[in-house]
Amino acid sequence: MAYELYYWPMIQGRGEFVRLALVEAGADYVDVARRGANGIPKMRKLMEGGRLPMPPFAPPFLKSGNLVVSHVANILLYLGGSHGLAPKAEASRLWLHGLQLTITDFVSEVHDTHHPLGPTLYYEQQRAMAKRRTDEFWKLRVPKYLGYFERMLKRGGPFVMGRKLTYVDLSLFQLIEGLRYAFPKRMKRFEKNVPRLLALRDRVAARPRIKAYLASDKRIAFNEHGIFRRYKALDR
């Protein structure tokens, strides 16, 4: 039976980290909210309708038969085991999940660059603050997070767990793509600091299934409704 992925249909957003894993795994899945006009109502109903014994708080969530898994890192933990995208040994499995949770935190900080006052005001209402937060982000947070992953790659590579690709590598690819989209000038200056991450990005992009996916219209284009947004004022 096909997996059902529930996520907003107009953005890559957090759902994209799950989509990349499903694609690389060659898994059969339906992107429910992108299939027809009743997709979003169906998603809302599952969350609020009282039909599920264990309803999720927010998208993305993945349905596999009666099983429902929510939160990106949790979904990847679940998929990783059954699709060879994670190691079997407990210590490695837990470390990998920790890496993904670090990526979760970073993604949240990326979102804060354009929405430092929270998700309930428009970007235009908080532009001045967004500029300030973005400066801090690039000065201190990007070097800290990406520097950590670069160090992890330095210990072996070419993937974070060594020779075998995991779901974390797919997520790191997405981070690089997103930063290049949202902050082309800042990222261009920064890239010299993370050569191994860039090589990893290229390696992921060249995987046959990922390559075909990126070239297809299944890959939603980056836009200014997702996590990574290109605003001129924030890219100096």
Added chain:
Amino acid sequence: MAYELYYWPMIQGRGEFVRLALVEAGADYVDVARRGANGIPKMRKLMEGGRLPMPPFAPPFLKSGNLVVSHVANILLYLGGSHGLAPKAEASRLWLHGLQLTITDFVSEVHDTHHPLGPTLYYEQQRAMAKRRTDEFWKLRVPKYLGYFERMLKRGGPFVMGRKLTYVDLSLFQLIEGLRYAFPKRMKRFEKNVPRLLALRDRVAARPRIKAYLASDKRIAFNEHGIFRRYKALDR
């Protein structure tokens, strides 16, 4: 062998969610950074020293022999299984982990109330923005998050998984305590909306091991360096 918990010694912070689980489990643990002056250097060395094959990004992390687990939700996932603080069935286990990850997101938004411009500026440098973000937080985010958990309790209770306490119940206790500390006036007005969460809070506080812990000097007092901070300007 005792667990080693690594976390900042002067705050409850994110580490407290782990401490509560260790206490309730009756587990033998050492709060490493609180034991003598070399605690923090020891913690930093583990993170940066290159000695660990799989080093964590940030505290809190838990060491169990050679196993190192980082991120609160990941540590609780790990502890839950071996200490009866989580169900065994896969669907329930994944749902519970999803609930904890929702708590992680909420905790991050709590932190943003006093630091909307990020962790690198002092509160005093961002007070005006903090006021605005806090208003949004109480108007929209607290009702959304706590309303969700209240609904989950309405389906059975007295605990989120039903009759048996899990690590998520301990974390919900900590959220209520934290909100009461940081925003006494706002929380007092809000509490009528979440009677089941309050009953859960009382139930957790009355557990013998938790009760003894809260009364001991092992429980660090809330203060203005942690996640939940009491600032007069933010509590109206």
